[in-house]
Amino acid sequence: MSEFPTLQDIVWAAREKLPRSVWDFVTFGTETETSLRRNRRSLDSLAFVPRVMRDVSEVQPDTCLLGINLRIPVMLAPVGSIALLDPAGAVAAARTAQSFGTVQIVSGFAAPDYATVARECPGPLIYALHPRAEQPFLNELVDGVVAAGYRAIAFVSEAAYYSRRERDLMSQVQTAGKRARSYGSYLAQQRSEGSDGKSPSKEGLLGTMATWEMLQRVKERSGLPVVLKGVTCAADARLAVEHGVDVIYVSNHGGRALDHARGTAQVLPEIVDAAGGKADVIIDGGFVRGTDVLKAVSLGAKAVCMGRMQSWALAAGGPDGLMRMLELLEEEIIIGMGLLGVNRLSELDPSYVEKVEPVVMPHPLSAFPVVMERIAAER
Structure with missing residues (x-):
């Protein structure tokens, strides 16, 4: 699309087209948004x-993950409320x-449902499973x-509780994972129903x-490779390897789960070291540029996911x-x-x-920077 000569043009067009509530939902994060900003700071500090x-x-920027050829080391992260955007x-x-030649990780909260997506898109897909305890x-x-x-299957581990995204609460945007009740009320009900000796709800x-x-x-049960999403420390990376995880997905949910995370x-380096080559490592969290991707690959990531x-x-x-992006x-x-002096991603290292x-x-x-300047000029 000639109207988008740069990624900045894409971001600005999104801001112009989206309702403010949806723009804030996509762009920002939880509570103080410290995790969100640390994601970007950790990239800018390299x-x-x-x-x-x-x-x-x-130069050839292709790679391979789980036997799937990727044209570039970029995958599409799971987005639960993706229907708000298209x-x-x-x-x-x-x-x-x-x-294009890459893979979408389909969120378990996305619309349409996973079966419809698979029927409409017969190529390789990964399903992001939000676990529930009910075995049937x-x-x-x-x-x-x-x-x-x-x-x-990508097992989503870092978002067990839906966090307090205060911009979303203020705007009352309707998202796929939004809850009608507080967690405090669920926990109080559980304690109350357990006080009579019966199994709590x-x-x-x-x-x-x-x-x-x-x-x-x-x-x-699946017989499929498993991706564990949400690993952010070496101890969990080692446990993931012990439990046969095929791909470790470093993620703090884009700064939209626990606030004040790293x-x-x-x-990333400690996760790669803990994996010890026994599992591939992928990552998300603030990655929006080609240079961001190359930093991750240099530190040992196989691919970057973008939400x-x-x-x-x-x-x-x-x-x-999306194709233009x-x-x-x-x-x-x-x-x-080319400017780093490599022809293959495998040549990159720390x-x-x-x-x-x-x-x-x-x-x-x-x-x-141009988007930031335009926003500042509006004020």
Whole structure:
């Protein structure tokens, strides 16, 4: 789309087109938004160490994950309320991802449902499973995902409680995961119903009861590779390897779950070290540029998942906007690789980055200076 010569044009178009409540839902995070800003700060705190005098006339930015060839090391992260951004919802993102040459991770909260997405998009798909403790429900869901032809299951571990996203509460935006009752009321009901000696009700708390044993049941029943989403420390990475996880997904839910967490790029090296090559590592959290992707790959990630950038692109131009976003990222990645002095992603390692002081205040839009300037001019 010639109307989007840069990623900044895509982000600005999304801001112009989206209702303020939906823009805030996509762009910002939980409570003080400290985790959100640390994601960006951890990326801005890395500088490149390029090498020169190398033939970089044959740059190839492709990679492979779980036997799936990726044109660039970028995947589409699960977005539960994706239908707020495009009427076709997850189908629009999955079709575009497959046309471009990458993969959509389909959220368990996305519309349309996972079976419809699989029918409409016959290429490789990964299903993001939000665990529930009810064994019959879980078995039926896993069996359905397998029957639909999904290539892997991403077990979402970091969002057991739906966090207090105060901008969303203020705007009253209607999202896929929004709850009608407080968790305090569920817990009070559970205590009350357990005081008479009967089993307390777990209504509303089923998603909070995920365990390693539940993950193993999903893996064994499905026979599919399992991606564990939400790992942010070495101890859990080691446990993931012990429990047969195929891919460790470093994520703090884009700063939309626990507030005051570490930035994901900050924790990536310790996760890669703990995995010890026994599981691939992917990551999300503030990644919006080709250079962001190359930083993650240098630190050992196989691929980067993008949620906000995907959402802004869909809002800006639907599937065409999303395709243009992927094309621009590919261009940025190719240029970045050439200027770093590498032809293959496998040539990147931690020697290509070093820690520095960031030059801008962290913000979900700080990678887009023109957008920030335009917003400031409106005030």
